[in-house]
Structure formats: structure tokens, C-alpha cells
Amino acid sequence: MRLYNRLVIAFLCIFIISLLLNLAHNTSSNNKYEFPYKVESIKRKNHDFYWVGQIHPDIDGIASVIAAAHLYGGTPSRAGTTDAEVEFVLDYFDVEMPQLVENFHDALIGLVDVNQTTQIHQTIEPSSVKAIIDHHALGKNPVHTPDAVFIEVRPRTSTAVIIAEQFILADKTIPKPIAGLLVSAILSTTDLLKSPMLTDKERRIADILAPIAGIKDLEVYGAKMQEAVQ
Numbered sequence: 001m002r003l004y005n006r007l008v009i010a011f012l013c014i015f016i017i018s019l020l021l022n023l024a025h026n027t028s029s030n031n032k033y034e035f036p037y038k039v040e041s042i043k044r045k046n047h048d049f050y051w052v053g054q055i056h057p058d059i060d061g062i063a064s065v066i067a068a069a070h071l072y073g074g075t076p077s078r079a080g081t082t083d084a085e086v087e088f089v090l091d092y093f094d095v096e097m098p099q100l101v102e103n104f105h106d107a108l109i110g111l112v113d114v115n116q117t118t119q120i121h122q123t124i125e126p127s128s129v130k131a132i133i134d135h136h137a138l139g140k141n142p143v144h145t146p147d148a149v150f151i152e153v154r155p156r157t158s159t160a161v162i163i164a165e166q167f168i169l170a171d172k173t174i175p176k177p178i179a180g181l182l183v184s185a186i187l188s189t190t191d192l193l194k195s196p197m198l199t200d201k202e203r204r205i206a207d208i209l210a211p212i213a214g215i216k217d218l219e220v221y222g223a224k225m226q227e228a229v230q
Helices: 002-031 059-072 084-092 159-169 176-189 200-213 218-228
Strands: 049-052 075-078 108-112 129-134 150-153
Touching (some): 059 075, 059 084, 059 108, 059 129, 059 159, 059 176, 084 218, 159 200, 176 218, 200 218
Parallel strands (some): 049 075, 049 108, 108 129, 129 150
């Protein structure tokens, strides 16, 4: 009889543990970040979808359009010329420069690293903007869209940090070149992680991206970036 009771108790314990594990798994699954925006869900027939930043994008803008296109879909682009730092980073990680688009008319747009009408290409119409991902304040001339769109504006030192967070939250693999672009943008906008605006969380993200990008020493790599613009 004692053996029977022990077996019953053991069975009940296993059953309860199994229920708890299933509950934990379901709770984790329900809380798992699901990115609410997919380019394919809003693309219209024969309409391109471009991710684009300021008219003359820096490395944060270029890294962000490339990373956003990889994560969300669409095409990375630029509206104007860039600078020596962008050229160095793209060459270092063997990434092609986003295509130059001179006319965004009739295209759907995802804005990154910008939200002001005074800083975007003149052919971009507010009605064509379907997403905004930025770290800048909503100033005097923000883009006004006629419909609700996906907006991700956070108090961060760069847009690259925001997109890196999206990769991590969505549990998506960050390719080596994109990790390199994102961490380069973080280094650039934080004066090689010395900015007083840099948070511990952002520093941890840089530390996560560095080994993925194959960077052994962020300070040494950052110095190479600075040399490229001198």
C-alpha cells in the first residue's frame, strides 16, 4: 500500500511539474516579441518600398536603411551623397552602397533616422510614408501622415540601436556585415562609446554586436573609423 501511495504521489508531482512547464512555455511564447510591421503586408502592386534617411545620410542613416530592409523587407536607398566615414565602413564590411534614388514619387517609404519634412527628399510625399524609425525629437516640422503608420521613435543615441533592439527582441539572426554597420553607427554617434548620453543598455548592445561583426577591440576599430574621416 505504501508503494502504491508513493507511486501516486510521484505521478502527481510529475503531472504538476509538466503543467507548470507548459504554462511557462506558453507564457513565454505569448510574451515573445512579434514585430507588428511587414513591408509585404502594405505594398501595393507595382509600387517599390524604399527605406531612406536624411538627404545626406551619415553612417547611422546608411546602417539603418540596410538593416531595416533586411529585417522588415523593402529596399535600402539614399537620397543624396554620404561621407568618408560611410565609405570606410561599407568597404570594411564589404557592403554595397544603397542605391541613389532621385525620385521617390509613387513609391512607398520607410523613414529612418529622420522625421522632419525639411530633412527628407522633396519628392517624398507624406501620404507615401508607411513607417518612421528614429531617435530624434519630433521637432517643428514632423511628417504628418493621413493614415496611421508604424512609428518607432525612442530616446536613444542612434537609430542603429533601435533597429539592433528589434533584431534582438524578435530573436532574429544579425548577419555579420549588418552587425558591423550597426555597431559602427553606435560608435560614431557616441564618440566611441564616450558620450555621456550613452546608456548601459546601449553599451551592452554594442558589446553584443562587436563579436558578431568580428571586431575584437571596439576602441581599435573606432580609431580606424576616425582616421578615415581625418
